[in-house]
Amino acid sequence: MSRVLAAIDCSQCRQPLENPQRCRSCGAFQAHDPRRDHFSTLALDRSFDLDEAALERRVVQFSRDLHPDLAGGAVGGKARAVLGAAQVNEAYAVLRDRFRRGEYLLQLGGGPTAAQDKAVPDGFLEAMLDERDAVDAALAAGTEACDALAAKFTATLRGHEAVLTRAFADLTRLGDATAAETARADLRGRLRRELNVMNYHRTLARDLREGRRDKEGA
Amino acid sequence: MSGVGESGVSGNDGERNDNELIVGIDLGTTNSLVAWFGPDGPVVLRDESGDPIVPSVVTYRQGETVVGRAALALAIEHPNTTLWSIKRLMGRGFADLGPAERAALPYVVAAGERGLAKVEVDGRLVGPEEVSALILRELKARAERRIGRPVAKAVITVPAYFDDAQRQATRLAGKLAGLEVVRIVNEPTAAALAYGLDRTKDGVIAVFDLGGGTFDVSILELREGIFRVRATAGDTRLGGDDFDQKLVARLLDRAPAAAVVDASLRQAVKQAAERAKIALSECDSVQWGVVDERRGVEIDDTITRAEFEALIEPEVARALACCRRALADAELAPADLRAVVLVGGSTRVPLVRRRVEEAFRRKPYIGLDPELVVALGAAVQADILRGGARDLLLLDVIPLSLGLETYGGAAAKVLMRNTPIPAQASDTFTTHVANQTAIDLHVVQGERELVKDCRSLGRFRLRGLPPLQAGMVRVDVQFLVDENGVLTVHAKERFTGIEAAIEVVPSYGLTDVEVARMVDESFRFARQDFEAHQRIDLENECKTMLAATRAVLAVGNHGLDEAAREEIAAAERAVGALLGGNGAVRELKAVYDRYVTATVPLAGIVMSEVAQAAIGGKTVEQVLASQPTGYAETTPKPPALEVGAAGTVVLDRVRIGAKVDAADGGNCGALGEGFRAAPAPRMEKVVGKLDWKDTEEIGIRLFERQPKVDPLTVRFTELHRQICALDGFVGDPKKSNEKVLEAIQMAWLDEYQAAH
Incomplete structure (x- = not known):
């Protein structure tokens, strides 16, 4: 690729x-x-x-x-x-934007798009509800709690980026030989799920940032 | 973000002309300025007394209009027909203005066609574009006077947060004033351009622009000569006027029962409030008030700076909330900034400076006069468009998100706020009803989620869709915004290939017929104005020439032959016959030219006589003894503040009832300008280089040193020496006496005439 x-x-x-x-x-x-x-x-x-x-x-x-x-x-x-x-x-x-870059690369490589495959790991959505509560709690608690949570989100996003880097490199290494099509489709599916999960974390980080801003602005 | 379809943009495409003159205009809520990019860089064009500002005030009086300082002086006498802060109405609907906002304006705001906000003057409705056009025409006239060439093109600045309708209204105002608006630039961006000229180090800067009526903050990145706007935020209804209003309300609370709060009193209180606000930037406590001599009512107040700061704290807090949002949008922390730049007169308020310093955790940078910097930046952009400067470029952004209405009245954003322009983006839409064969595309602007909360920019229809089930049709919609912010929307159905496109013109704006009428009227006025203007200039020149020649001939014949004398006399009669008349300017120009030709031999003789005259050595010592006076000092100084008991500064109360004369500039100054901070160093040519071609300026400076000189008794060589010693003089020291004579004529004409 x-x-x-x-x-x-x-x-x-x-x-x-x-x-x-x-x-x-x-x-x-x-x-x-x-x-x-x-x-x-x-x-x-x-x-x-x-x-x-x-x-x-x-x-x-x-x-x-x-x-x-x-x-x-x-x-x-x-x-x-x-x-x-x-x-x-x-x-x-x-x-x-590394998330959008990943989405775009996957699209160039033949998808699937987020609309076609919304899969996330089991239990992930429940975990996200807890994370959402954590954002609200941090916003209520103040600067230190917000800083800590923001640092945690940043680390999570860096983790996603590392996974994407490796997976896209693997995809490149597979080349475009017909024999590797199954392996490529499998890899694209993994990339899709990684990006789906990353999108949730990205949204949380943004909500935390905007929540802080609105609070400070008020 | 769209254009009325003016030709200006494309006209710039093929033919770049170095002689093309484009001025930069800062059309402000309270003050306006015009600047150009002269031979030595950007210069604000001042009036004859050195004043850079044209107050954005217009008075309608008996069918005529008065603009600027003169209008300010008429405000109390004509409170209902004196319009200020008109910028606040630009491109807005009557319903957009809250009752409180309308109540704060002493003139009557009414709803015009399609609910547009208009002003009622003498029983008729006037659009804010028309009022702004009068201010622009005044600026245009000033520029033409100072540069000496006709001006037809301008870059005009607007607050970054102006929406499309407000930008359109500004373009239209330019058109009505006979100006082709070649670019609308955001005020903070213009300010950054002005700073960029001497601060070319790469980095991110924040521009904090608090003017009379609007607030903007922009985060800009300068990198390899390219300015990129990273984020903008602001409030189109926040500015120094709001500070004034707090003081107005406070004073009116203290009014005795006998006081009648009419329009005149409001105007007087507003002017007093502005002065008090300005004084409070320098003093801890101010005693101020108004006297209504019509009713024998006095309203007085003493206010401390701390009290004033408590009054305006909420407004300042609003501005700072915008700053935090802009930083967050740019994904930056205060530590990432290289500098914070202050723009706008209201940044002189100490509380504002303090809060900015706290929010950005650094001292704001104030290298250029905050009141001039936007106009200077507009002149820089004008120069770039003219094809001059190429080392500095600007990438502006979309101030408000652009999108389409989708099913149920939701707004789907296609291009997000703060996207750099030129910009493009596409999105795919579908039908919601089976067998639908047409789609209405409704283009909207704004950050809100529902269409009803956004500004509608226009609609168009894509017809001939294949009759398919709902959701099967695929319409690709592409948005393209050009460098002027003009939006073109293009829609194409994927299977059939049918397409439609529009250049968006706000449905909100004026109809073509209305625009045509207004343009026609303004062109008629512009021609009249131009003719009248030309005529006045030419008449003045004629009078000057006649007087000078008569004075010379009164002394003697100068060895002139009979034929030459007769030709001068004949030409003089021809000029005299046309002076003060109202014939065509062309005719006057013809007789003027004849007169100039006729006096050529005489001028030659006189020049050599003067050059050889060796009289009046005394003036040399006087000249040498006199201190060199910089031009800046000739700008009227603010009167000294009178300090009362306990260190409180006592301001003269603004009086109603005393006759105010529009023509009296001094009086105007006392009302509006009395406590302006000391004038900033002149940005004009004067502090820069001076050459022989600047005879007018040389004359003025020589005159300042030695106003009592008799031009015919001064040695040319001595004047020559003095000129070469002037600050910033770079001309050839061996230049001829011709220019010295010209300088004398510029400065000592009255003396010359009186002496002979």
Whole structure:
């Protein structure tokens, strides 16, 4: 599933493209490529274990390349810049959030989506009710309790991320040979359940954060 | 987030023109400013007395309108037709305004077409866009006067939290004032741009912008010259006006039974309250009040700073709650920030500064005047759009979430608040009724879950769907928001491929016919205004020329031949015949040009005479002895505060009944400006570089040093030397006498005329 970016040349001046949407040498906008995904939009390899510093750098550089205020005089340049910059922004929003990055990678790998498979481990939903109570209790108790619970949620989310990193790496290693289809489907199912569980924890962490904010704001 | 479909944006696409003039405008609730990006960077354009501010106040009087300081002075006399804080009504419905909010305004707010908030003036309804347009036209005129070129394009700032209708109303106001609004920029973002110019170190900053009527906080990240807005939050109904209102209520509580709280009294109390508030930023205790001479009523109060702070604490707390939300949205802690920047006049209030410092756990940074910084930033953005600066770019965000109405009146968000623009997102929707062949797409804006609590932006219909069971149809809806925040929604049915799209125009706004009428009217006015303006400028120039020439000729013939003398006389008669008339500006320009041509030989002779004149050495010593005076000091100083018993500062009470003259600038100053904090260092050219082309400025500065000079008795070489010694002068020291003469004409014209 990982794919090292093939070097692409500018359709006008034939220089290698750093930004797939616009050539830095001659300023030409490149034709829209329907195969482009959020990773290739930012010239990043398709992987869960992303170099996040590189992601930030790319977004800044590409935003400059595609900024509508600098679109130049070419006919339709402004419209291309708007679309290109919007794609960069959308890609950034998806890839910077590790949960959304995982969802997106799974979708690229053939799913299933959360709507198709809502499975979670036995007893998980009951446990979540307790966790929900813990959020309310921490909010009532005050800063220290909230800090402790937030730290616990952060550790849980880091754990999910570690599992996702390994599972996506395994999926890549399986390659796309027909013989490995059963193994791949099994792995995708595991990824689905991991993401389902992670989503619950993510929501809890967010509710705690917003609950604190509202309390402080009041 | 949509546009009325102006051409401005696309006009920028192909033809970038370095001579294209775009001004930056801060259209504020209480004060407005205009700035441009001059040869030496962004500069706020001041009036002839050095005042950067045009108060956002308009008075309607006998069919004419008065704007700015002059209107402020008329407020007590014409309380019901003097409109201030009009920005609060921009793009809002009558029903959106609570009764308390309406009651705080001394003029009558009424519901216009489709429930839009309008103001009743002399029995007719005026839209807030029209009132704002008058303020914008005043700013436009000032810019044209100061830059000396026509201005047709502007970047206008709005609070980050303005919704689409409010932005639309601002665009429309620009259009009505004859300005193409090439970009609407969020105020805090503009402030960051202004700061970005000299603080290019990467990092995250918070901009805390508390103006007269609105509050915004933005978290921005500067990285490799790109500003990214990480989060914004705010309140469109929170500002310095609210602080004033607390004081107004307090004073009215103390009114004796004989007092009649009418509109004039309200205006007087409001003005007194504003002064008291400003004084309380510097003193611990203030005695203030109003005198109603019509009824012999006096209302007085003494208030300590602590009491004032207790009054406004709830408002300040609201602002700080917004700050916490913005930080949480950006997923940042106060320690992650590199700086907190204060913007807006209300950040001068000490309690505000204290609370900001506590909330962000650091001292706020105040490098630029908080009142000028937004206009300066707008000028920076104007320069970027003109094709000038390219090292600094701005990525703004969507201020409020955008979505679609779904079954049961719920709002499904498609693009979330704080998404950077340009932005796109898509979502898939389906039918809820079997065999449904059309879908109504209702685009809404807002954070609330139900459509009825959000702002409706527009509707369109996708027809010709295949008649399928409910839930089988798949409609992909794509939202695209461009760099101006204009939203285009595109819907496509997956199986049949049928599609529909709209550029969203708020259903709330004005109809095309109404806009056309208003634009037409304003263009008519604009042409008249422009002609009148041109005429006044040209007449003044003519008078100056005539007087100067007459003065020179009165001294002697200067060896001029008969033919040249006769041509001057003939040209003078031609000019005289047209002065004060109301013929076309074109004709006046023609005779003016003839006159200028006719006097060329004389000018040459006089110049060499003057250059050789070697009289009046005494003025040199006087000039050298006089202290150099910076231009900033010519800005009117606030009057000294009178300190009463126990350290309480006693303010003059605002009086009703005394005749107020609109033309008297000093009087206006005393009412509105009396206790403004000391003027900030001038941002204009003056503190920067001065060149020979700035003869007007040179003349002013020379005149300040030596107002009694007789221009014909000063040695040119001496003036030349003085000019080269002026602060910031970078011109060629060997430059000709021509410019020195020009400077003399600028500064000593009256003396010149009086002497001859």
